[in-house]
Amino acid sequence: MNINNSIDLSQMLSIVLPLIIIQLILMVIALVLCAKAEQTRGPKWMWILIILFGNMFGSIAFFIFGRRNEG
Amino acid sequence: MTALIQVKGLTKSFGTVQAVTGIDFTIEEGHCVALLGPNGAGKTTTIRMITGLLKQTSGQMIFHGAEADGNQRQLIGYLPQSPAFYNWMTGLEYVIYAGRLCGMTAVDAKKKAKELMERVGLSHAAKRKIGGYSGGMKQRLGLAQALVHSPKLLVMDEPVSALDPLGRREVLGLLRELKQETTVLFSTHVLHDAEELCDDVIIIRDGGIALQGAISSIREEHRKPIIELQLEEDDQSQRWLSSYIAQMQAAMQRNAESSLIMEAVLNDNIARFTVKEIEAARQSLLEDLTRERVKVRRLEVGYTSLEDLFMKVVTA
Amino acid sequence: MSVSAAHNGNVEKRSxxxxxxxxxxxxxxxxxxxxxxxxxxxxxxxxxxxxxxxMQPVSSYFMPIILEQAGNLPEGVIANMPKPQGAEVLAQTLQQFGTLGVLVLALVCMGVVSGERNSGAASLILVKPISLYSYIGSKWTAMLVLTWGSLAAGYLAAWYYTGLLIGSVPFKDIVSSLLIYGLWLTLLVTLTVFFSTMLKSPAGAAFSSIGCIAVFSLLAGIFPKQLGWSPGALSGFAYQAVSASIMKGDYFGWAIVSALAIIAGALAAAVWLLRRSSSVE
Structure with a gap:
């Protein structure tokens, strides 16, 4: 059988869409926190670039290392 | 008057350094006591031992007649020098949390916390994040959280020294009210704060007690008459003054008992004589001044202040 | 700061x-x-x-297409490639949790005790009449809620997608592997709490706990016979539990017992360290 034929674009999209949505949610939370943070470790614009272009890892890196004065 | 806490031979050493060397004191219930001393004298170490944050190397602390075993924490409210809170909490939430940690139910803690926030003048900021509080606000929040479980003893480490004049006045005002209601022990390196608030003072120096007692009786006992003399700044007068002081010091060394003057110090062209008997000393000095035709600018007779005593005790 | 408030704020009575x-x-x-x-x-x-x-089930599902797009493979290879079993994909998911998941959890928990102690916030809490067991225990409990919640959410999502795209796996296999893997991550988080109490540096705590976990599973992997009872074997048991080809020998029970013992020991040691350095109680 041929897997290739059994997949069309819309089906593919419906499978991948949740992945994209979750990534977007992470990114949005990270961006909002970054914008609201009084102090970030390193310049803010750098973190925004990391979050925007670093995929999931950019956001995670910001969550863990980006903020100061959490406690 | 009953003793709230008795401290006997309290000692703390860090490695080979002895930070506190066997101090004894008693705090009476209802009194306000200042632990006074220069920086590095062992004030913070002593306070941390009393609160149980630091274990003493040796010595005893007896609360209400029972040896301290960690349960003293229920009796004590503690405010460190620069308290650190959780910046993500609001002020009110923090005080409620402090109350619940002391065993209050959530409802009781909330009621008491609101009361205290009002009392320390933070009700307008009660629902703001602590991260945005100023130094003075944090100190007042620290007071509120220390008082939440109605402690028998309020212990504070340098409560006002990190504050600006305004914050300082606010906190001192609060403390003046609080000492009517509870026993207070606080450390400070500023004599003035101790004098303003306290009944008793414990002056410590190099980890040991240099002097302790009620402020009024210390003031009475150690009060000595002094004469301050300032001359015109021409060479002749100045020369006379230094030779006179040298002469007095020599006389003191020869015969300390019969000398009129107990101490002579020259500082910024002002001579200070600590004397035994004010009348005789004044008479003698005036006679000398007239005979030698010295140009006097100022001559003042007074008494040593607590400040003088404090400086003498901590620098001796 | 009114006078009447001063009288209401009774510092004397225990009300x-x-x-x-x-x-x-x-x-x-x-x-x-x-x-x-x-x-x-x-x-x-x-x-x-x-x-x-x-990600794991989705990438397994699309792998043949991706390979074909790359286009270097001769005709027929892809069609003949064995399709992965659902259980296999789930075991791979657990391995993902074992690397990236472990890293994230250790980094999230690394400052749980040292952060408060470094800032001084801990000293205000520790003068309150609380037990140090409660202090460490509360942090541990909260971290476990986070760990188990995240693991369950991620694993159930993987299970759902695997069922949808690749092939269904019985729910009871999911539950048993989830429980075993949860214990493995609990061990990691407990060690992070312990190192966070011992070390001032959060990074040091994360590094040490990840190091411990790595050494555990490395040793159990190298000496499966001699160290099959050690906690390092747990992740392996979790893969087996979902792959259904379980060979739960006598060792399985011992691995659980040894993991629980290390968890209890690390918690007790954390309390002991905290008491020694702060001397409350």
Missing amino acids: FNRTSEIGRFAAMVEKELLELLRSFKLLWVPLVFILLGI
Whole structure:
């Protein structure tokens, strides 16, 4: 059988869409926190670039290392 | 008057350094006591031992007649020098949390916390994040959280020294009210704060007690008459003054008992004589001044202040 | 600061009912969870696990197409490639959790005790009449809620997607492998709490706990016969549990017991360290 034929674009999209949505949610939370943070470790614009272009890892890196004065 | 806490031979050493060397004191219930001393004298170490944050190397602390075993924490409210809170909490939430940690139910803690926030003048900021509080606000929040479980003893480490004049006045005002209601022990390196608030003072120096007692009786006992003399700044007068002081010091060394003057110090062209008997000393000095035709600018007779005593005790 | 308030604020009378140690412990757990919520950890950590969980079945599903697009393979190879079993994909998901998931959890927990001690916030809490067991225990409990919640969310998402795209796996296999893997991650988080109490540096705590976990599983992998009873074998048992070809020997029970023993020991040691350095009680 041929897997290739059994997949069309819309089906593919419906499978991948949740992945994209979750990534977007992470990114949005990270961006909002970054914008609201009084102090970030390193310049803010750098973190925004990391979050925007670093995929999931950019956001995670910001969550863990980006903020100061959490406690 | 009953003793709230008795401290006997309290000692703390860090490695080979002895930070506190066997101090004894008693705090009476209802009194306000200042632990006074220069920086590095062992004030913070002593306070941390009393609160149980630091274990003493040796010595005893007896609360209400029972040896301290960690349960003293229920009796004590503690405010460190620069308290650190959780910046993500609001002020009110923090005080409620402090109350619940002391065993209050959530409802009781909330009621008491609101009361205290009002009392320390933070009700307008009660629902703001602590991260945005100023130094003075944090100190007042620290007071509120220390008082939440109605402690028998309020212990504070340098409560006002990190504050600006305004914050300082606010906190001192609060403390003046609080000492009517509870026993207070606080450390400070500023004599003035101790004098303003306290009944008793414990002056410590190099980890040991240099002097302790009620402020009024210390003031009475150690009060000595002094004469301050300032001359015109021409060479002749100045020369006379230094030779006179040298002469007095020599006389003191020869015969300390019969000398009129107990101490002579020259500082910024002002001579200070600590004397035994004010009348005789004044008479003698005036006679000398007239005979030698010295140009006097100022001559003042007074008494040593607590400040003088404090400086003498901590620098001796 | 009115005078009447001064009289209402009775510092003398004890007008409140005392709650037990349990009540204080509950208050502390509540605070820890609130902190996780306000720092958004309770949101983003599960999301990351869900993402990791979904990625594995999705990439397995699309792998043949991706390979074909690359186009270098001769005709017929892809058609003849064995399709992965659902259980296999789930075992791979667990391996993802074992690398990236472990890293994230260790980094999230690394400052749980040292952060408060470094800032001085701990000294205000530790002068309160609380037990140090409650202090460490509350932090541990909150971290476990985060860990188990994230793991369950991610693993269930992986299970759902695997069932959809690749092939269904019985739910009871999921539950048993989830429980075993949860214990493995619990061990990691407990060690992080312990190192966070011992070391001032959060990075040091994360590094040490990840190091311990790596050494455990490395040793159990190299000496499966001699060290099959050690906690390092747990992740292997979890893969087996879902692959259904389980060979739960006598060792399985011992691996669980040894993991629980290390967890209990690490917690007790954390309390001991905290007591020695702060001397409360």
